[in-house]
Amino acid sequence: MTQTTEAPAAAATKQSPVLSMRGITKRFGAVQALTDIDLDVYEGEVVALVGDNGAGKSTLVKVMAGVHPQDEGTITFDGREVHIGSPAESRDLGIATVFQDLALCDNLDVVANLFLGHEKTTAGTLDEVGMEKESWELLRQLSAKIPSVRIAVASLSGGQRQTVAIARSLLGDPKVVILDEPTAALGVAQTAEVLNLVERLRDRGHGVVLISHNMADVQAVADRVVVLRLGRNNGVFQIADTSYEDIIAAITGATDNAVTKRAAAKLTVEVETLEEAPVADDAAPTAEGDASTQGENR
């Protein structure tokens, strides 16, 4: 289910992280949104950033993207300490952020959207030919399925739009790509396409930060999982040797939580009903109970 060979290897060789955040703290008025957060991103690995609503994922992304600079803490990028004060600074460093709402211009074609704000020009006029050529090269590298780069973005499917947004983030050849809920609004096939894309980003050597609520997606592509809870670090897991329950426990803050309770309740109900049944076979209910728990987990 998961290909997790690269990241543990990268971590094992103690290669220095491309992006390293230490002790990040962010307050909004009386609200302590982030407290002493640490996060490392290595080249060629996918780090999933998970947590419940209000855990501070988006705030941390905004710190990395330069939207809200942190109040305290240090950010080290490529071995030197940096201050990310604006989205432009973040981009110039080599951090590309794809926000959840994509922010594409529906009335412009794919080429125009890819190069928006960074158009290539020759002698003061737009170099449409050069941009179109580069668009095709980029989209082909990502094995993206876009029928034409000269059609308005409005006529693309959700997955294709996500592809365009991600491809756009790659134009400056960033070291780190941050994807905020890239599969949130997508169908099954489109989700698979985007997950393939995430793996291709990793294979190209980008560090990828993936924010997601979908544990199936996280387990499918992430190498490491960083869990935030109530604005604090609540565990870092190598996906290879971590169970679903451990991550859920870290997200919700205990092994005794709504998700496990639900699973357990279902189990006991089934056991009880079977026990009340006149024919008692001790082996059968346990097996059935296990199966249903696992089904719940998926």
Added chain:
Amino acid sequence: MTTTPTQEVTTSSVAADLQDERLLQAHGVGGRFRAELARIRTGDLGSLPVAVGLIVIWIVFQSLNSNFLSPNNLVNLLLQSAAVGTISVGIVLVLLLGEIDLSVGSVSGVAAAILAVGFVNKGWPLGLAILLAILAGTVIGLFYGVLYTRFGVPSFVITLAGLLGFLGLQLWVLGKEGSINIDFNSWIVRFCQQMFVSPAVSYGIVVVVALVYAGAALQRRRQRGAAGLSTASIAEIVVRAALLAVVLGVVVWYLNSGEGRQQGRGVGYMVVLFVAIVVVMNLVLRRSRWGRSVYAVGGNVEAARRAGISVNRVYVTVFALCSTFAAVGGVLAAGRLASANQASGGADTNLNAIAAAVIGGTSLFGGRGSAYSALLGILVIQSIASGLALLSLDSSVRYMITGAVLLIAVIIDSISRRSRQSAGRA
């Protein structure tokens, strides 16, 4: 496809942009035609409704009065279109951002007043008076832009205030007399009334335009070929350039063929200026980074902002350009009337300029349209005005008909927007 560059061999014989099998491809002239038809059916109407409307209007008026399509009448119609048409080019720009400028009439009146007072009363050199009149427009537009970006007041309200305020300024500049005549022998009046392109020069312009068009298309074809992208066939380019030359040539020949030609009447220089402004603005919108950012802001402000476009700069420059074009239109109108008075830029100037842009096919919702809509739209409005004048119907009927045409144009805009959305072409 005969001159295959090296890159193309490495990929495949199919051009890079045509490899996806899901792409509906148009082969040959027939395929091209069917693709255009499909585009129109899904609501991407472009200038089609206005072109059809213009032809219908012409047929109706010609059948009611055989003088309507006479060369002399068309020469006058074009001259009458130029001033308001120039104002309308600025309206197209603000509409592309999804904004509006209701004060263009007043601003054009201010420019006319400054020109007349400066040139006639104060005795400034004509060039200086024109320059200051146009600069006044630029300053007003910058003022709007700053108000809009700094305080976030809707442009509708800012320019509504401007409509009143600058009407007052116009009256104040004109002073007690209220009406100032400009000397008939001054350059500006001759330029707007009596200067016509000689037949030889007008045909020369047609040939040059067609050659430049063909040259640009061939250059583009060469570049795309070198980049391994699909190219237009040489035949298509030649046919298009020839078609352009023939259409322009016939128009120029017809305008030159009237009995007015003996008095030197034909294609006015003011008309050439107006058309040149339209063509240049279209190129700037389509081929410059600034033009691209105008469409981007009109399509999705937030996306443009996140892409690093200086959104405020786009707003300020567009408002400034709009008022500048309004001032240029005011100067041309003053030259055409040979006077500036309290009614300059008043009455229906404002609404005609806005209506022309919308009738021409520029969407009120932002992000869609082209500079050519100012040209097409003003031709529709002036055709109605001219046709009704020939039928000796008064302005009451003209207002009602122009209003109805504007309403139809807005309804077409809204319907085609809806059908574009359902067909994924929004």
